Amino acid sequence: xxxxxxxxxxxxxxxxxxxxxxxxxxxxxxxxxxxxxxxxxxxxxxxxxxxxxxxxxxxxxxxxxxxxxxxxxxxxxxxxxxxxxxxxxxxxxxxxxxxxxxxxxxxxxxxxxxxxxxxxxxxxxxxxxxxxxxxxxxxxxxxxxxxxxxxxxxxxxxxxxxxxxxxxxxxxxxxxxxxxxxxxxxxxxxxxxxxxxxxxxxxxxxxxxxxxxxxxxxxxxxxxxxxxxxxxxxxxxxxxxxxxxxxxxxxxxxxxxxxxxxxxxxxxxxxxxxxxxxxxxxxxxxxxxxxx
Amino acid sequence: xxxxxxxxxxxxxxxxxxxxxxxxxxxxxxxxxxxxxxxxxxxxxxxxxxxxxxxxxxxxxxxxxxxxxxxxxxxxxxxxxxxxxxxxxxxxxxxxxxxxxxxxxxxxxxxxxxxxxxxxxxxxxxxxxxxxxxxxxxxxxxxxxxxxxxxxxxxxxxxxxxxxxxxxxxxxxxxxxxxxxxxxxxxxxxxxxxxxxxxxxxxxxxxxxxxxxxxxxxxxxxxxxxxxxxxxxxxxxxxxxxxxxxxxxxxxxxxxxxxxxxxxxxxxxxxxxxxxxxxxxxxxxxxxxxxxxxxxxxxxxxxxxxxxxxxxxxxxxxxxxxxxxxxxxxxxxxxxxxxxxxxxxxxxxxxxxxxxxxxxxxxxxxxxxxxxxxxx
Numbered sequence: 001x002x003x004x005x006x007x008x009x010x011x012x013x014x015x016x017x018x019x020x021x022x023x024x025x026x027x028x029x030x031x032x033x034x035x036x037x038x039x040x041x042x043x044x045x046x047x048x049x050x051x052x053x054x055x056x057x058x059x060x061x062x063x064x065x066x067x068x069x070x071x072x073x074x075x076x077x078x079x080x081x082x083x084x085x086x087x088x089x090x091x092x093x094x095x096x097x098x099x100x101x102x103x104x105x106x107x108x109x110x111x112x113x114x115x116x117x118x119x120x121x122x123x124x125x126x127x128x129x130x131x132x133x134x135x136x137x138x139x140x141x142x143x144x145x146x147x148x149x150x151x152x153x154x155x156x157x158x159x160x161x162x163x164x165x166x167x168x169x170x171x172x173x174x175x176x177x178x179x180x181x182x183x184x185x186x187x188x189x190x191x192x193x194x195x196x197x198x199x200x201x202x203x204x205x206x207x208x209x210x211x212x213x214x215x216x217x218x219x220x221x222x223x224x225x226x227x228x229x230x231x232x233x234x235x236x237x238x239x240x241x242x243x244x245x246x247x248x249x250x251x252x253x254x255x256x257x258x259x260x261x262x263x264x265x266x267x268x269x270x271x272x273x274x275x276x277x278x279x280x281x282x283x284x285x286x287x288x289x290x291x292x
Numbered sequence: 293x294x295x296x297x298x299x300x301x302x303x304x305x306x307x308x309x310x311x312x313x314x315x316x317x318x319x320x321x322x323x324x325x326x327x328x329x330x331x332x333x334x335x336x337x338x339x340x341x342x343x344x345x346x347x348x349x350x351x352x353x354x355x356x357x358x359x360x361x362x363x364x365x366x367x368x369x370x371x372x373x374x375x376x377x378x379x380x381x382x383x384x385x386x387x388x389x390x391x392x393x394x395x396x397x398x399x400x401x402x403x404x405x406x407x408x409x410x411x412x413x414x415x416x417x418x419x420x421x422x423x424x425x426x427x428x429x430x431x432x433x434x435x436x437x438x439x440x441x442x443x444x445x446x447x448x449x450x451x452x453x454x455x456x457x458x459x460x461x462x463x464x465x466x467x468x469x470x471x472x473x474x475x476x477x478x479x480x481x482x483x484x485x486x487x488x489x490x491x492x493x494x495x496x497x498x499x500x501x502x503x504x505x506x507x508x509x510x511x512x513x514x515x516x517x518x519x520x521x522x523x524x525x526x527x528x529x530x531x532x533x534x535x536x537x538x539x540x541x542x543x544x545x546x547x548x549x550x551x552x553x554x555x556x557x558x559x560x561x562x563x564x565x566x567x568x569x570x571x572x573x574x575x576x577x578x579x580x581x582x583x584x585x586x587x588x589x590x591x592x593x594x595x596x597x598x599x600x601x602x603x604x605x606x607x608x609x610x611x612x613x614x615x616x617x618x619x620x621x622x623x624x625x626x627x628x629x630x631x632x633x634x635x636x637x638x639x640x641x642x643x644x645x646x647x648x649x650x651x652x653x654x655x656x657x658x659x660x661x662x663x664x665x666x667x668x
Contacts, residue, residue, distance in 0.1 A: 191361050192394040194381040196408030196459060203382075206407070210398045 042270070049263035060264030070248065074268065077245040081228035084166040088174035088223050089216065091167065096178035096215070100185070118172050126236045129165050130156050157238055165237045170227055174219040181215030214284045221280040225273040245269050312337040312495055313358070313463060318367030320353055327353045329519040330367070335512075338493045340486070342506040344543070345516030351499045354516075355465050358497065360384045371462050382411075387461030387494075391468045393452035395440040401451055402427070402436040408459035426454040429488060446477045453485060457492060464489065464496045470505065482508055503543045507531060515539045532587070537660040540585045547588055549629045550662055553580045561659060566625040567604040572657035581662040586652050588619065588634035596651035606631055608646045611638070620648075 049060050064070045099110050117125065132138050133155035140152035155161050185208070193203040209216075231246035240247075245265055252262030311334030320328040327350045335341045343351040356362040358369055360381030368377045376384050395404050405426050409419045427433045430450035435443065440451060449469060456464060469485070470478045486509050489496050500506050506513045507527045515523045515530060515538070523530055523539040534540035541548075551565035553576045561574045563584055570584050595603050606622035618638045622631035633650060642648065 186392070186394060188390050188392065188394040189396060191356075191359070191381070192388065192390060192396075192455075193407070193411075194361065195359055195386060195388040195465075196411055196455065197382050197385065198407070198411035199380075199382050202411050206411075207396060211396075 045263050045266055046270075048259050049267045052260050057260075060260035061268075063261055064264050064268060070265070073243045073245060073248055076242060077228050077269070078272075080162070080166065080230070080234065080242075080244060081224045083163055084170060084227040085174075085220050085224045087163065087167045088171050089220060092171055092174035092178055092219065093212075093216070095171075096175045096182055099175065099179050100182035101187075114175055115172055117168075122169055122232050123236070125169060126165055126233050129161070129168065130236060133161055133164075157241060159238065159242060162234055162238045162242060165233045166227055166230060169230075169233055170223045173226065174223050177218035177222060178212065178215040181212050181218070185211055217280045217283050221276055225276055228272060229269060311335060312339070312372055313497070314368075314370040315354070315358065316368045316370075318354070318357060318364045318369065320350075320357060320362065320364050327519050328357070328364075331520060332367075333514060333521060333524070335495060335497065338490075338495055340489060340496045340498065340509060340511045342498045342500055342510040342513045343516055344500055344503060344506040344513050346501055346542070349516040350519040351501075351516050352467060355388075355467055355497060355499050358463070359386050359388050359465055361388075385459070385462050387456035387459065387464045389449075389452045389456050389464070389466045389469045391471055393448045393469075395448055395451060395455070397439075397441050399440065400436070401432065401438050401440055401443070404440055404451055405455045405458050407455065412459060422458050426458040429457070429492075430454045445472050446481060449473065449481060453488065457488075457494060461494070464494045466496060466498045468500055469498075470500075470502075478505075479508075485509075507543070513543075515542060517542075532656075534585070534658060537583055537585065537663065540658060540660070545588050545632060545634070547586045547591065547630055547632045549584050549624075549631065550626060551582060551584060553578050553582055560654065563659065566629065567606060567631065570602045570604070570657065571654045572602075572659040573655060574659040576659065576661075583628075583660050583662050585658040585660065586656055588632040589617075590656040591633040591650050591652045593633075593635060593639050593648060593650060595649055596653075600653055600655075601651040602654055602657060603649060603651045604631075605647060605649050608642060608644050608648060610644060611642065622648075622650075 050056055050058065052059050064074075095110075095114065099107065099114065102110060134140070135152040135154070137155070139155060140149075143149045144152060189207055189211070190203055193207050198206065229246055230244065231250065234242060234244050235247060245268070249262045249265050249269075252258045252265065313333070313335040315331065315333040317330045317332055318328055319326065319330050331350070331354065333341075333354075343354060345351050353362065357364050360376065360379060360383075364377065368375060370376060371384070371386070376386075396407065399407065402423050405423045406419050409422055414422070423436070424433070427436055430453055432447065432450050432454065435447065435451075440448060443451065452469070466485075470481055473481060482505060498506075498509060507530075510527055512524060512526055513530045514521045515534075517538050523535040525533075525535075530539060531544055534543065537548075540546050549565040549567055549570070551563040551570065554562045554564050554569070555578050556562065556575060559573055559575070560571050561576050561582075563570050563572065563582055565584060572584055576582055595601075608620055609623045610621040612619040612621070616636070618635050620633045620635065620642070622633065624631060631650075639648075
């Protein structure tokens, strides 16, 4: 991620910005690993997307972008990512605010509540949800016994369960960047705003929100780019009823053995994520970014 | 307006006037700690009052209570006859200049100043005019479109003042506004700010732990200690006639010597100290343990007429040269005593070990009950 703001003051020495700094060598092991494990496979994947059994071809892209079925699936993935990001933001923003403002033992407790779930595997969490949402699960049990519904309703394999599960998995990834930005927000700015006659809503819109926007953008980008690629959670909670780009890729590779289709879908997803990350780092820098 | 402010009657007479800011019996606790203990304070219109005290004395808490950023556990706060105790901060129209200025980093200088006008729904054209006037007031016209983070400390300070006064607050609170500035700049800003606020006729409460700052800027000073006001008076009253040992020690330098009251007559007490018999105005029972305090610059070298002066002898322990003046520390015989003398011109041949005769006016002596082991 290129979102972290560069707050370090550079030494004023007359060094050209392109002059080689030997300290960069320390990153060599990491760079070599990333080259082997990330860059090479991705390049091969991009290559695959332009090749079929007869040589160079755009058939993969033609198939994905020309078929309403696949366009619908891209739409599904984008919709899933958008809704997940929006819900995570709506729930995560106040939680991050509380986390940044509270002190002492309650902060520790809040931290634990929000971040301990990260230590549990996505598969475990999602299976846990399916058990809870079954017809004889605890949610249906409560709803029936409290008299809200006549008989158990179907929860698993609905879009509701999908969004529920996605937010469950990705919420901490929204809270963490928001928290780190909010922690740096000087509470006296809010006092100053109030002393100048601004009510809570005005203060939120004109001070809090603009100053925490880097956190919103960072958290939003992070959650969007991982939820647009989500595979496990949609697979377990909805299955084939709600196909996503990742599921198409998996099917293309594992079932129908159409490598070009899978690779083309993968490249499209890569482009979406890369565009988003570039746009967000531009957003973080652009409005008032240089002033701070 | 400035003529009015400079010709203001001395603070002691101001008590009879209806007070503009009235803080009545305010108590504030944080958990088990009582930070303000039934504190009352009244301030006249256009007056500049400093809250002076060490950190933890409750002065910033009092400021935040007046601003509405904290709520008192008991007591009431009124401004101009209006009870503000339960009014939210943003509805009080009380300006605050914060210690670190608290300028909005995402807004320009002009946008910072316009912030309060915009929040109050002032029309755009009027906003621009008022922002221009405020920038002129603090002589920062050329900086309107700069980013506030690109300004120096002194410039940020000016913008913080402009931002607070542009909305014409009924009261201006300043929380150690000079503490981040270097000494030279601080002295310039003190005089400039005082001038601006006098011209505007704004009633101001100024929090500081710096006694020099309080003496220079204030119409009156409230010396605070442990959540109470020890002494409220004009700078000269607080400095020359401190009401308590604490005030004398906190404001300015002082010499002090412990002793026992021998007798009293005609409003004077005679005290037996390790430096000899000393007389001071006051009323104490014979046998009381007291502390006599004198300002170092009130003490002179040589003898004086016995009817008006106290005369003691001492041995110089240290000579500290300041250029325009010299401070002499004398040897003392008991713990807690301190005989410091400030002379503009050093007599010849004074060095550590020299014996000297010293005098000061009986009227310049202050006498306080000695603090007991268990406290006052």
